Amino acid sequence: MSVLRDAAFRRLWAGTTISELGSSVASIATPLIAVQVLDASDFMVSLLTAAAWLPWLIVGLPAGALIDRITRRPVLLISDLAAAAVVISVPVAAAVGRLTIAQLLVVAMLLGTASVFFTVAWTAYLPAMFERDQLVTANSVLQGTASGTQVAGPALGGALVTAVSAVAGFVVDAVSFLVSAAFVWRIRRPERRPEVSRDAALGRDIAAGIRWLAQDRYLRNLAVHGATANLVLTGMNSLVVVFLIRTVGLSSGGVGLLLAVTALGGVGAATAAPWLARRFGSAVAVIGSKSFAGLAALLVPLTTARAGLIAFVAGMAGVGFGVVAGNVLAGSFRQAYCPPELLGRVVTGMQFVNLGAIPLGAVLAGATATVFGTRTAMAIMAAGYALSGLILLLGPLRGRRELPGALVPAASPRA
Template identity: 65%
Template sequence: MTGRLHKGSRGGVLRDGAFRRLWAGTTVSQLGTSVAGVATPLIAVQVLDAGPFQVSLLTAVAWLPWLLVGLPAGAWMDRVARRPVMLAADVVSAVVVLSVPVAAWLGVLTMGQLLVVAMALGVATVFFSVAWTAYLPAMFDDADLVTANSVLYGTESGTQVAGPAVGGVLIAAVSAAAGLVVDGLSFLISALCVWRIRRPERRPAAVERRGIRADIAAGARWLLGDPYLRNLMVHGAAANLALTGMNALLVVFLVRDVRVGTAAVGLLLAVSGVGGVAAASLTPLLVRRVGGARALVACKSATGLASLLVPWASRGPGLALFVAGMAGISAGAVAANVISGSFRQAYCPPAMFGRILTCMQFVNYGAIPVGAVLGGAAAAAFGTRTALVLLSVEYALSGLIVLFGPFRGRRDLPASRSDVALAG
């Protein structure tokens, strides 16, 4: 248990130097990624005159690596130290992202390059995401994970507020490529912060290895045999299918249907993210007051309902519908991520965590490129606004999966498989 914290307050979490460096590294990386989330589709729309389907492909290829390398990455991560993986992922991300502004300034940027960069960045993101998520339980006891995750997810929401605003202002004031310069530099800063973590990594107990395929199969069997994680996986796939289709169309919708300016796009997305910041801060209190299971069900159900407001946005006062809907999505999704992420970290066997996580993400995130392509195809066939209406209805209905699943009737989340057996 060497190196793990035993403090149950947020102050205790923030007083830990190793956590502060991890927090700083993930924060600047997520800020740059948030800037790129606005900058890349705007580059495609304004510089390359891309249509809705082409823009949706950028989202699709960015998430496709979860289908291609997610499972072996999780099995491999259970065998190696996680910090070097995070360092390598940051450096690779910086190199591929900085290639875009260089190509733009040389006048040779193409849609093909944007797609390749999105794919390479997606691969690096897979390894970085699995590595830091598996690294966090090595730093904290189970009782501290909700607090630690609330800090990290709250900060992620803060970067989602600041990132679009910074990206919109940079693009309006300088150029579309300037936002991706910030993104590339942020990955280098993240690498520096992670490199400065000096705490020895606590590794899971050694277990017999039978090969990558056998390790993946063992993780999949554990996941499919658990009703709680299986339910979260199915809901995640259904929700991501709809939500990613919506997100892939938001910039096109705001620019071409609602007809707002470039800077306003960033500001609207920024204001919408405030709900996530507030939700992350309040999630530990919500869990203590109503219980983790009840809070999880409520958040996932409410998030889908909020999305129904988004497609009805219009210029002027009608933009309030967009902000309210996206703020509700942000708040519910962030709170649910804090609860479910902390639940997985405490519930799964440490020696299998990477494999179980990536088996879930293989299904959850595997739905994302499909959703992005479906969203683009629906927009091309029916129009962007109609496509958003269809996707928001599907997102709202996905909440029924959790509402009528195994969490129903429980106040608290189970702590282990034995807890599940006793409850049964």
């Protein structure tokens, strides 16, 4: 049965898609406000990226343990409503002439916190909807539309900044969170409360998830690669808008259009991921996709004006293809592989390692750009990202065609 025949999934899909579209619009509007309205330095722009991901380090692990104890739908709903309230503060402050870079940093952190809870909740919710053989399809649908929002969002954001104002993207984002909440509210599928001992301390629950992650060689390898890759890739990405405006010389509308075109790589990858797994094997597809993304990143720092923009389009589209294809397959593997009662904690454990490196990468890139220049910083980050593929190539997936099968709930993980 197609996953799209499931009404609950369609509502989850619609809610996440609309929310991601709004967030994609705001993601281009935020650095444009910082650069064009507040005249922020390269380092301050990179701090905005760091602030958005810092909550994974602060609340990620407790959030996973908490979500493993409760039903997930209310978490999705509260996260959307909280995010809408936070986002609308930006256009309000701008309207009264009080918008500052400090407020943007606080908004980024609060939005990041809401994102932690929303992401962990839907990731743990999805395996309750479908059997293992449908998870890749369901994740492919979600990743495909998420990538689609990365096409529409920057183009819409750039157009709004050019035609209306830099803060218009935040109005769109706030509305998108409210619409997402309405779709989540309409999910009527009964959800069984996770079977977790009420007497267990939260710290002990967190430790159980970390222990599972640390002892399993496959998850551990994916986590180490994710952290290393995110450190340098996000460092590069945090400088993209500054690079395109100040170094290459594009307008805000041109930046939005260019980022929209490059995001097409991710759209194609979400569709191609199941085929890649069938054709080459899921393990080979994960390693190949991630390695391809690293090599494609080397083109990005070569970008110049006019014809030189081809390097940016090819490089970023290649990165998007490799990252999304690999994430669809690795994410589906994780959902099927982990015991359901540990899934939230294992997800946040991996995200703590993976995404926790992002703030450091953004700050590192900003500092490198300050000392050596933006283009040199982009080149250093791209080279580091290309080398990160060696972690998978030399890891436990080497020589395997398929990722390990799903585990039944057990007392301890396989090594």
